[in-house]
Amino acid sequence: MYTTAGRIGYSECDDNWRLTPQGLIDRFQDCSTLQSEDLSMGERFVREHHATWILASWDIHITRLPAHAERVETATWPYGYQGLFGFRNYTMKDENGELLACADSHWFYFDFDRERPVKVPEEVVKGYEKGFGEKLDREFAPRKIVLPEGYTEAPSFVVTKRDIDSNRHVNNSVYLGMAMDYLPPSKDLQEIRIEYLKAAVLSDTIVPKVHREEGLSVVRLDSKDGKTFAVIEARER
Numbered sequence: 704m705y706t707t708a709g710r711i712g713y714s715e716c717d718d719n720w721r722l723t724p725q726g727l728i729d730r731f732q733d734c735s736t737l738q739s740e741d742l743s744m745g746e747r748f749v750r751e752h753h754a755t756w757i758l759a760s761w762d763i764h765i766t767r768l769p770a771h772a773e774r775v776e777t778a779t780w781p782y783g784y785q786g787l788f789g790f791r792n793y794t795m796k797d798e799n800g801e802l803l804a805c806a807d808s809h810w811f812y813f814d815f816d817r818e819r820p821v822k823v824p825e826e827v828v829k830g831y832e833k834g835f836g837e838k839l840d841r842e843f844a845p846r847k848i849v850l851p852e853g854y855t856e857a858p859s860f861v862v863t864k865r866d867i868d869s870n871r872h873v874n875n876s877v878y879l880g881m882a883m884d885y886l887p888p889s890k891d892l893q894e895i896r897i898e899y900l901k902a903a904v905l906s907d908t909i910v911p912k913v914h915r916e917e918g919l920s921v922v923r924l925d926s927k928d929g930k931t932f933a934v935i936e937a938r939e940r
Contacts, residue, residue, distance in 0.1 A: 704836050705738035706778045711769050717889050720771040724889055727768065727804055728761070728876035731793040734777045744830040746869075753815040754824075756789065758875045760846040761897040763806040768889055774798040780836035784828055787811045787820045792839045807843035848898045848934045851921055854912035857885060859927070862907045872902035873932070882922040882935040885913045894938040903932045 707730075715726035722730075739745040749755045769775050776796050783790045793806040811820040812827065860881075868874035879897060886892070903909060907926060914921040922935045 704778050704780045705734065705741070705834050706776055707734050707737060708774070708776045711771055711773050711775060713771055716771045719888075719890060721768045721889060722770075723880075723883075724763075724765075724768070724892060724895055725876045725880040725883065727763070727765070727795065728879060730775075730777050730795065731779065731806060731808075732875060734779045734793065735791060738779060738834055742830055742834055744827065748830075754821070755813060755815075755870065756810040757813045757820070757870075757899075757902075759788070759809040759811055759899055761806055761808050761875075761895065762843045763804060763895045764841070764843075765804045765892055765894065766801075767803050769795070769797060769803055775803065780834055781831050782836055782838040784823050786822055789823055790838070792836070794839070805839060805841065807839070807841075809846045844894075844896055846898065848896055848921070848936050850923070850934065851914045851916070851919075854914050854923065857911040857913055859908050859910045862903050862905055862909060864905065866903075867905055870902075872904045873907075875899070878903075878924060878933040879935060881909060881924060882911070882933075885911060885922050886920050886935070886937045887939050891939045892937055893940045896936040898934045900931045900933060901926070907932075 711722050715722050717723045736745065779791060779793045781789055781791045789810045789812065791808045791810065795803045797803055812823045814821045862873055866873045866877045910925045910927060912923040912925055918939045920937045924932045926932060
């Protein structure tokens, strides 16, 4: 297990002075990338091997989003590998050790030279051995989201430079930020699932398509030709 500790900053908060769901994903993402750096599996390894982990899905369970200036501890650990995929858990706790949020995530290992996912190399598996842990004793949803029927199309928008990360595509958490305009208020969210299907890049047009029913919202972020970049499913309390 790898942990980081700190306080919730103003720039991470919504209009209710609470950590945003996108900020929660950013905290989780930063925790795992820092673990990779400390295990010598980070930026330098990625540049030398022309390969990296690409996120396939999130299942995030939220008990409570922490408040501005609150002290939190974020933790992460990989717990298994299967073929192309690696699996990783996350938790966020308050200073009393109470669970604020936890997550399950599925990743695939991507070779930039071959431009495709590949089986996780033994070198990579061994590199993460020190940070390995047991899967959380909690029921998480599968990677794939079953799509409902019937959507309302929202106004489209274009991917800009601020959306792009070091892999030159839209960052994982930004997709959730894009969907938040069509989801219930952060305080009402109990579970967020995200399935990533196609990487959006600079200047791509995003077409949001929204489905709502009692206690459930689904946002598809599509391309102009109808291909889906990501699906966000949110369940309310």
